Amino acid sequence: MKDQRFDRSRFQDRVMIITGAAQGIGQRVAERAAAEGARLVLVDRADDIHEIVAGLSKQGCDVIAVQADLEKWEGAEQVMQATLEQFGRIDILINNVGGAINFKPFTEFTETQITAEINRSLMPSLWCCRAALPTMVAQGSGVIVNVSSAATRGIHRIPYSSAKGGINALTASLAFEYAEHGIRVVATAPGGTEAPPRRISRGTPTPSNETEKAWFQAHIDQTKQSCLMNRYGTLDEMVAPILFLASDEASYITGSVLPVAGGDLG
Numbered sequence: 001m002k003d004q005r006f007d008r009s010r011f012q013d014r015v016m017i018i019t020g021a022a023q024g025i026g027q028r029v030a031e032r033a034a035a036e037g038a039r040l041v042l043v044d045r046a047d048d049i050h051e052i053v054a055g056l057s058k059q060g061c062d063v064i065a066v067q068a069d070l071e072k073w074e075g076a077e078q079v080m081q082a083t084l085e086q087f088g089r090i091d092i093l094i095n096n097v098g099g100a101i102n103f104k105p106f107t108e109f110t111e112t113q114i115t116a117e118i119n120r121s122l123m124p125s126l127w128c129c130r131a132a133l134p135t136m137v138a139q140g141s142g143v144i145v146n147v148s149s150a151a152t153r154g155i156h157r158i159p160y161s162s163a164k165g166g167i168n169a170l171t172a173s174l175a176f177e178y179a180e181h182g183i184r185v186v187a188t189a190p191g192g193t194e195a196p197p198r199r200i201s202r203g204t205p206t207p208s209n210e211t212e213k214a215w216f217q218a219h220i221d222q223t224k225q226s227c228l229m230n231r232y233g234t235l236d237e238m239v240a241p242i243l244f245l246a247s248d249e250a251s252y253i254t255g256s257v258l259p260v261a262g263g264d265l266g
Contacts, residue, residue: 010247012037015087017079017132019070019124020097022048024195025147028235029094029242034061036243038092041083045069046200070097070124076131090135092246095146097124098167099202100160104215109159117159120202122166129174129185137181145246146171146187150226150261156219164189168257175255184254186245191261192223192232228263 016033020026022044030042034056040063042053053065066082068075083090098121102113109117125146136142148171149164151157167187175185207213224230241260244250259265 006032006035008035008037010036010243011092013039014091015039015041015083015089016092016094016246017041017043017083017090017128018094018096019043019079019128022046022052023199025190025193025235025238025242026094026096027052028239029096030056030063032239032243034059034063039063039087041066041079041086043068043070043079043097044200045075048199070127071119073127073131076124076127079128080131080135084135089139090132091142093128093132093142093144094242094246095125095128095144095167098122098147098149098160098163100151100157101203102159103156103204103219104212105156106158108215114159117157118163118166121160121163122170125167126170129170133174133178133183136183137178139182141182142184143246144171144174144183144185145242146185147242148187148189148257148266150189150191150259150264150266151223152189152266153226153264154219155222156215171257172255179254184250186250186253186255187257188238188241188245189257189259189261189266190233190238191227191259191264191266192220193238194232194234223264226264227261231262233260233262 016038018030021030021042043066049065053063056063064086066079068078146167148167151161152165171185171187
């Protein structure tokens, strides 16, 4: 938060919604956006979001927490209503919710598991875009940054890959449709990311035998092999492109999905 590389006014008085903000990339986006002047609405379905908000508030950030389930339309609607009640506008929406649950060959996935992956990694962004756009259209301005994935070309998480492919299509189509309203829609496609141990589980089952362990390890090996730098990225390496795309520095960029995966284009 005290890093002098931060532009203290880059997001001055901008109202920014960040979903999945209780840990990982979402939390780090919130910390840096707070340091750069944003007014924040931090969203997660976990109780931990209140701890993150309390910490940023003590540092002087104008921030609120909204605990909501974004896999449902009602959750997205709740977020936008709370934002408008508190701040009166929506300048930036960072759609960060998502993450693979199961890691195994596609033919091993059940119907229920496939549905869960789509609900986790596509629907929150779809719902939040739908809920935020009317306000942005009325304002005549706004930025949406979707967090996709380099795993659109990956193994042992095909339903997740499909969901993130949907994020890419959502980004391109919304940018096309809403540019005339002064709204930019962009995305990043992160690769493997080094992060602290998760406080909130994705629900990934622990491998119960050697075959399942091999399936899980295979997706890790493939992620590194597809990366020209042969390593995972850091949280800061993932966050910087998200906030660049959200800022006025990227004012002539829309409809683009920026790979952030050490050379893996996804």
